[in-house]
Amino acid sequence: MSKKRLKIFLSFLFMLFMVNSIFGSYSESPMLMERVKNGDLPSVDNRLPIHPKVVKVREEIGKYGGTLHISKGNEMRALLVENTIESTGPIPVFDEKLVEGNVIESWKVMDNGKKFLFTIRKGLKWSDGYPVTTEDVRFTLEDIYSNKNITRIFPDWLVKGGEKVKLNIIDKYTFELDFKEPYGLFLLQLQSIARGSYHFFINPSHYLKKFHAKYTSMDKLKPLLEKEKLDEKSWGKLFQRKWQSSPWNHRKDIGYPVLDPYVVVEKPSDNVTIFERNPYYFKVDEKGNQLPYIDKVRYESISNQELMNMKIMSGELDFTINTSLGDLALYKANEEKGKYNTVLVPIKSINTKACYFPNLTYEDKTWRKIMRNPEFRHALSLAINRDEINELVYYGFGTPSQACDAPGSPFVEKSFRNAYIKYDPKKAEEILDKIGLSKKDKDGWRIGPDGKPFTINIEFFQVNPSLVPTTELVASYWKDIGIKTEMKVIDGGLWYQRQGANKTTMSVWHEDASRPGNPFFFFVPYEMINWGPAWRTWFTTNGKEGEEPPLEVKKLFEYYNKFTSTISNKERIEFGKKILKSQSENLWVIGTVNNIPIPVIINKHLKNVVNGLDPQWGPSMEEQYFFDNVK
Incomplete structure (x- = not known):
């Protein structure tokens, strides 16, 4: 190869490197591209972990954009519950073939089910861009669960044989949990509704230490305590109020770091919360598009069924399970007017309705x-x-x-x-x-x-x-x-x-x-x-x-x-x-x-929804929902 051709070839490689550095190997929402362009965010490649979780979409690769309007707490589940690991099977029997990584990327079961070695997804970041590390695990077990000012009784699901689990930090991303007795159900706990959310296991220590007496002086805590009308001895109550311990809490403080698809950005009223996509969300589709597809979510708490039905029929809700089986005919009759479909979905996760x-x-x-x-x-x-x-x-x-x-x-x-x-x-x-x-x-x-x-x-x-x-x-x-x-x-x-x-x-x-x-x-x-x-x-x-x-x-x-x-x-x-x-x-x-089904209302343009839907616990994998009519 001549020097001239070599120079051209090297220039081409350099150009490819620069293009890749600027645009990255992953795609993202236009709203985030604008923030990257303005210097408000790192590139998508630098926001995602080394190995993002790849999600297989239900119907098709989606489009970015739009606002999802929902109305019931259970519909928030996918917005607020990222499990530590995930199950691909519908029944509660542990089978390694039915378990895959999520926040935790990999694990190993040792000593006949007494020890568990976990590795956090490397490069995973909280929604504020701060790295997720084993310090967040240590802080949760030692400074939250083991501090009686905050947690009166250590969680019984982390106790076996009458003894608390022992934590051994290996490195920045790897840690070991050691139980006194075999705990074959433990991995199942980490993929469940009751215990599976990362909130029970991993919490943003960099944020919460600001409200913890072990890490923040009383002089700095005092103004916060006074604002909450608490005395110095009640700092634990302040921490409890700031710690978003419930994965279903849709009223998270604005700015609270999460690993979920969406973060709270606005609270216009007591019953309305506005969510926006998490720029550091760790999942992508099969083509490398960072999820979620939908830009924003508007959640409105509606307790009155008559008002709920009015909003359904007028097309104000894109997705809701807050329905009445007795109003099925009413929903069907107004589908054209409200531009939605009514799908009768059986509840598979529970037995009797009462x-x-x-x-x-x-x-x-x-x-x-x-x-x-x-x-x-x-x-x-x-x-x-x-x-x-x-x-x-x-x-x-x-x-x-x-x-x-x-x-x-x-x-x-x-x-x-x-x-x-x-x-x-x-x-x-x-x-x-x-x-x-x-x-x-x-x-x-x-x-x-x-x-x-x-x-x-x-x-x-x-x-x-x-x-x-x-x-x-x-x-x-x-x-x-x-x-x-x-x-x-x-x-x-x-x-x-x-x-x-x-x-x-x-x-x-x-x-x-x-x-x-x-x-x-x-x-x-x-x-x-x-x-x-x-x-x-x-x-x-x-x-x-x-x-x-x-x-x-x-x-x-x-x-x-x-x-x-x-x-x-x-x-x-x-x-x-x-x-x-x-x-x-x-x-x-x-x-x-x-076996009583629930009428589920779905906007005619909302896709990737019904497959795998559990109406009792709300939608699953909501990050892959998208509107096929966005431009």
Whole structure:
């Protein structure tokens, strides 16, 4: 090659290098390109991690631009919940083939499930451009979870064998977690709704240290405390207010660093929040386009169903699951006017739409004597007319079922789902007579051993609109067999407080299925929402507090411990079936109707949506949504 040609060739290579340096090997939204051009942002190549997460789009590569209008908290899930690792499988059974990296890029399970070696995605950055490192993990475990000014009780999901997890920092991106006992379910925890969000594991230490007494002097904290009307001893409360611990908190402070697709940029009113794309978001599509496609999201909290329906019909919402099955015909009739499609989507992640769980540790001797008898709970279940509930409340779309696990679960046998679901009020009354509730007062109410009408008070808050009409029917069925039943709808915050304090007698919830990382949500009383609060306390404190449970409940805790410990799918399924068998025999939770679909409203121009949609928990992979009509 002549010197002249070599010079031209080298000049060409240099030109390619400069073009690549300026424009990068990845593409980005025009709104970010403008900021790069103005010097407000580094190039997209310098904002992305070394190995970005590549997302396989559902339908097609999208277009940049537009504003997504949504209206319900669950629709925010994809905006606010980036999991530590991700599952590609629908059922909560750990299988390495169904797990892939997300915020954590890679991992290794060691010592028969006792140790876990994790590597954070190298070059990953918070939304303010600050690097994500193992310091964010250390800060979370040592300075948040282990500081009693901030966290009263160390998270039980990070405890095994009665001991807290031990953290070993290897380097800037690698760390090891060491549990006392095998913890086969741990990886599942990190891909779940309940524990999977990075918020539970990795927090922006560079930002939060400004509100932590260990890192910031009291002189600097004092003005912040005064603004929040707190004294110096209450700095932990200040930290709690600044720490966005909940992955579903759509009211994050403006400027709070996140790893999510969108960041809060404006709050025009108490019920409206404006989000904008995160310029440092770590995912790209198959062609190297940085996600998300949509530029902005406008979230408006709407609690009134009539107002919600008006906004749907006028086309003011691009996507919503905040719908009523009873208004399906209304939605279909206004599709052309509102420029949307109505898609009836089955809920795959949960079982019954309304299930009833009695508090078996409520401090009343009469209540305990009667309600702890499984035959009494059998009678209550047999008295429920599930076919009627299905027709009147769910318009015939559902299926009568006992409280069990979700459809497709490997833990379910047909007998579990059908236990005591046949409507047989005569049999129910025979059972009540047999167990000592044959006497009635002048009004026809059955008399308990204390000489008073035995009364069930159902307390709940409206998690969804169907709970009230369903509970009205359930109360009427129980009244028909002589059990005095009262219903009370209360504030959600008050309900959580009363339920956690062992003050409720019976409650209602809108689901009962296991979820990845949070298995057997209802069937073992280890979570906040449960049928034995005092037993839960005993379990979570290793017997130091609370009330020692009976043998049958101890067995459940034993099965659950083995379920979470084993690294064998075969053994996990075995223990899962034992738990559900106990539920079917004892009816710790009483179910009604399952498999009820939800009408989902989708803008005609919104793409990459429905595949994989879980209406119970909102849209998934919202970062790949796009409008096909943007210019």
